[in-house]
Amino acid sequence: MKIAVLGSGFIARFYAESLHAQRRKDYIHMVYSRNRVNAAKFAEDYQLSFFTFDMWEAISHPETEVVLIALPNHLHLEAVLACAKAKKAVLCTKPLGRNAKEAKEMLDAVEDAGIFAGYLEDLCYTPKFLKSVKSIEDGNIGRVLWTKSRETHPGPHSDWFWDKEKSGGGAIIDLGCHCVEIGRNFIGKEIRPLEVMCWADTQVHPIEAEDHAIGLVKYNNGAIGQFEVSWTFRGGMDLRDEVMGTEGTIWLNSFLRTGFEMFTTGKGNSYVAEKAESNSGWLFPVGDEAHELGYPHMFTDMFDSMEKGIPPRETFYDGYIVNAILDAAFLSAKTKKWEAVIIEDWRGEQASAISEKFQDFDEYHFLIKKEILPSGVSKLILKHKITGEVTQREE
Amino acid sequence: MKIAVLGSGFIARFYAESLHAQRRKDYIHMVYSRNRVNAAKFAEDYQLSFFTFDMWEAISHPETEVVLIALPNHLHLEAVLACAKAKKAVLCTKPLGRNAKEAKEMLDAVEDAGIFAGYLEDLCYTPKFLKSVKSIEDGNIGRVLWTKSRETHPGPHSDWFWDKEKSGGGAIIDLGCHCVEIGRNFIGKEIRPLEVMCWADTQVHPIEAEDHAIGLVKYNNGAIGQFEVSWTFRGGMDLRDEVMGTEGTIWLNSFLRTGFEMFTTGKGNSYVAEKAESNSGWLFPVGDEAHELGYPHMFTDMFDSMEKGIPPRETFYDGYIVNAILDAAFLSAKTKKWEAVIIEDWRGEQASAISEKFQDFDEYHFLIKKEILPSGVSKLILKHKITGEVTQREE
């Protein structure tokens, strides 16, 4: 694939490095940036054929097969609409919109235009995550009850993130979009998110937006998707997911504890580990940052899906649902109540998926718990189906 | 100290084993149990001088110096009132009451009687926890912004826990009492808890009470104390605490990952690890369970404090505050709104402790973030104090 990238900042560079590594066959052939110098520098660094400071030129260039949007949040809509107009396949970085209204407009535009559209939610493509989701689908942890996704670090790299108008919010929009979609994948995308409860505050930084938030998303089958996001964390970048199921548990650590530990007195004095807050003491680098964050597997799915003519794992519809959930989170943080997730166009299951939850012990009792004591004896805790009385017995 | 223990179940045995280990000088001299057989068996197992099935006899026994309440929740009040009447020092297991009303009655009784009263919140006495609290008090992680305490396992051992009338609730009362008090210690007991948001559900077990809950406790200085409690967790007992501060982070794992890892094919077929859900595969025992759960240090503080005539680290007042917070949690789970914590007798600080939160960069700007780039250059993100404009510069 020949790719035109829009934007030349941190995320554009990260994409370029992922795409141009490991002898992949797809490549960026041109870059657009508002800033002429940045565009030229980017083209030189990644040996691109062209650069431009006219977005339309990049999109409509006859050799451009795919447009890769790596722009600040407030510029996504304009770029997507241009791709729709040009009938070019489009991949858009996360979050899709600053809110569900913007996201819906983008969704409608790509669907009306009939173009391929992928939502670049990289953290739903990390190898650990893909294997976890597969394992859940295979039934290894039973019915999913709760998921927690956490992304916290000391704050983003570029100024526009900190400006609520441009970004659409603070840590919730920047990090929560990852966490919410991670929860959806674990719980099942066909399950409707019903309502959200969210706490948010500006605890440390002199900004209008929140720099710390916790939210609970309630799904139609009773499962909860929790997110924990912050720009106030000290110690690096904390990326952890947890899943509780009726038959098992999954714990993922994608950055700070991945089997790479290092101590240095600091005498070498060189750059040691990405996103660490220190160059001495115990440090926890990752092996291949792009890989750990899901970029290579994400682009593989996108281009494979384009070639096969099928939707990718993460679509603009997913981006829209994420924005709808985050809208409810922002509202809840203000109203201090659970707020409904408003989805104009729900495409998943309508009814709740829970059939019956309780485990029969015998005709008269439910089994509450069975436990093997150190003595080897099984202890049973039972509940009478009619009287409701709780009793215990050994067997 | 000569101790009379009330109760002969799981927790009474755990207390007895902690007290009679490591050549400690305090000891249990008698036991009360409603059940004559259990009382006799307990007395035999721990070589006690006496046993009785009359609670008053144990409390009022002339040699009893301290009464140790290890009874189901619904029997705490009666036992505490009897101790007050007998003017005997009393230590009560957690939670103090089934609700704040009961706890307040106990608090008033011991204060009116002028007796020593200790609240046996063991998880606020684990060595890791004590060292963490000291480190926070020394300023090592700055201002505490958020704490999370998590206690989850597949459900309690005895029938009465599962009966809401006797216990006062489900996972919230059983496990939440630990987590809430852990949060209070980290944030500072002098900081008033203002309000609580809680989600609770019965996801797996055929019971009236909740078997899973998540709550956020908001404190007067803006800090959040989060609790995660469940009787639906698979994989053992998950006891983890986390603290985020402006200058640091603390992560504690008290049970499943403490530096003891073991794989067994299961051929030995003997009891391997406490609270594990399996006898084969990878197992994670703890070295000395009582120690990891805080029992020895807890009793040391209790008896040392009695001898010195000072209050212990954990008092009935703390138990009362915990119940007040949990009452708000139960209410919030129903109303789906933040609910105020009602405290009749607040003894901590009245006003908020936050002075100013923002860091000056120069006369005109706040510093949002400073980051050292791989190139060695410092990148600054600043906010203008008057215009609010966010800009970035390198230096």
Add this chain to the structure above:
Amino acid sequence: MKIAVLGSGFIARFYAESLHAQRRKDYIHMVYSRNRVNAAKFAEDYQLSFFTFDMWEAISHPETEVVLIALPNHLHLEAVLACAKAKKAVLCTKPLGRNAKEAKEMLDAVEDAGIFAGYLEDLCYTPKFLKSVKSIEDGNIGRVLWTKSRETHPGPHSDWFWDKEKSGGGAIIDLGCHCVEIGRNFIGKEIRPLEVMCWADTQVHPIEAEDHAIGLVKYNNGAIGQFEVSWTFRGGMDLRDEVMGTEGTIWLNSFLRTGFEMFTTGKGNSYVAEKAESNSGWLFPVGDEAHELGYPHMFTDMFDSMEKGIPPRETFYDGYIVNAILDAAFLSAKTKKWEAVIIEDWRGEQASAISEKFQDFDEYHFLIKKEILPSGVSKLILKHKITGEVTQREE
């Protein structure tokens, strides 16, 4: 690159899956296998254009640009000689030979033929390993004193491994080849390995070869490269490296503890984690096995190097040195003494790299140790340069 693969077993399939993933541009176009059915099956599974049971046909095929040797150890020599004859670039799986003599013959053949030859030591290409080596080269842990590389598991998949004639040995040749080369990379390939001390035994399996061995390789600068290899380990595949330097420490865990933890009761009953010895309890899968084991980065280096006309990171010369070290290890296991590493053609540094090791404190003393006491005082332990007297002082 168009690749012909020789062999159709476990490792050939692993290579094929790595090469044909992630939209890489190099691909296998044909396969040779002694077994007609296996060849056909392999070609079908990986959609190859051709298959053959004539090795020479695969090597000499006009479209074959690179030959990938994925055969049992005793067939490497014949295959390499054929590649040399056909003047085709060759990549050979590890170990290069069953002994240094075979390896030297292969080295000479490819050098005489002037063909590109890469040694497929994948574990020297894992992302964690590459970053560690870079960090050491940057001076972050000072002078390397000791390295340990450990590879243990319950034993290999195929019958020929267990036959000493075909494999050249047991765990030492199968796993030690990795560990030795890992140590060489950490210590520096220019430093000459001098002698080896090795213990080896057949502790569990009914075989002639060793199923467990520990070895120490002494280098010319005083550093030690330790290897621990076994086919008797229970609990999965244990891949760990450690490095001690004068200014720091590195710990790598490449398989069993990489930030992916999972508990399952086993009810799902499906395949959960590769190389695990169980399908229930706590399991520790890896995200992308090929990536964690270094395959993608290895092939990238090989083909990039071929295109640039430079040697890859791992060459046949490295393979030869590894075999020479392992020969000394086998001998030492018999003689129970340190045995010299015999290298016919040493191409690294001749002299020892250590200049002076001791740190001056002042004109008269060396500094043995400086330690900051809890009181904040520095405690110094000094040695007089002439008298040798050891004293301590505080400052």
Add this chain to the structure above:
Amino acid sequence: MKIAVLGSGFIARFYAESLHAQRRKDYIHMVYSRNRVNAAKFAEDYQLSFFTFDMWEAISHPETEVVLIALPNHLHLEAVLACAKAKKAVLCTKPLGRNAKEAKEMLDAVEDAGIFAGYLEDLCYTPKFLKSVKSIEDGNIGRVLWTKSRETHPGPHSDWFWDKEKSGGGAIIDLGCHCVEIGRNFIGKEIRPLEVMCWADTQVHPIEAEDHAIGLVKYNNGAIGQFEVSWTFRGGMDLRDEVMGTEGTIWLNSFLRTGFEMFTTGKGNSYVAEKAESNSGWLFPVGDEAHELGYPHMFTDMFDSMEKGIPPRETFYDGYIVNAILDAAFLSAKTKKWEAVIIEDWRGEQASAISEKFQDFDEYHFLIKKEILPSGVSKLILKHKITGEVTQREE
């Protein structure tokens, strides 16, 4: 018990703090130190009744029931002989002697005098270790094949350790004594240690003794007890044990990774974690250092055994065996060969404990390995009992 402690340095203080904590009933009543000021200071700090600078006075004091030797290595013999003369029970810190000859003299003296004598090998009393040994005795990991005990840190606190005459050696005598006895406990004290292979070097410090060593101790049943000791490690104190058995694995981490992780920017600037080499970045404190290192359980066993009139878990005989093994290690480091362990008075089993090692598959074959493939099929690797041929089949 009323205890007289000999010595007032680091280890004496550690003992005092362990004994006088947790309301234990045994206590130190007097201290002897060569240095009058230190003796007085120690007595004041721990509120002792007496202090003296006459060793005999402390030992022979009529109220002294037990003598606790916490002196530098070269003073153990004199102190033990004095205890024997005074017929006082004696506990001696590790190592027992500077060599086996000294240790044997102490062993003979206490046995001739008929006094209780305990060897204070604390690391064989950590709760994790005690539970591991119990688990091995219960058969949970099968036959023990190999153990590794590692103790490394940046070097000891006091000057005499660094002086070979006073200490008897370097890291081998200081740290190896722990590691060797840990291995003996795992493998079984009744199994005779046969021979030792050891590498030792002075890699960093300006001293005569070794600051780094690796050793292998071979036991009569084929098991290997490996030790890794160093005064050159950077990053804190690394205390790890590993055991491989035919049916399982044990991994213990006693200090640097025990479930307590902390990041601090260093602004608090106070003492954070013991033995850490830094006050900022990621730190890994332990909860209760004495507990993690085994002191409380060690003293409990010592005094309980005295009262019961039985030998403690760790005796002077154990101390002697350890010295005998270390003597062989020192010799091997010089001769570069395996050296026999010379034991004058072996009290364990004479013969090898291995009966037969191989697992029958059927009348004609041994089973080499059984593996369940992802397809669910079992793959068997077999060896013919007569021809020795290795074959594989699926079932």
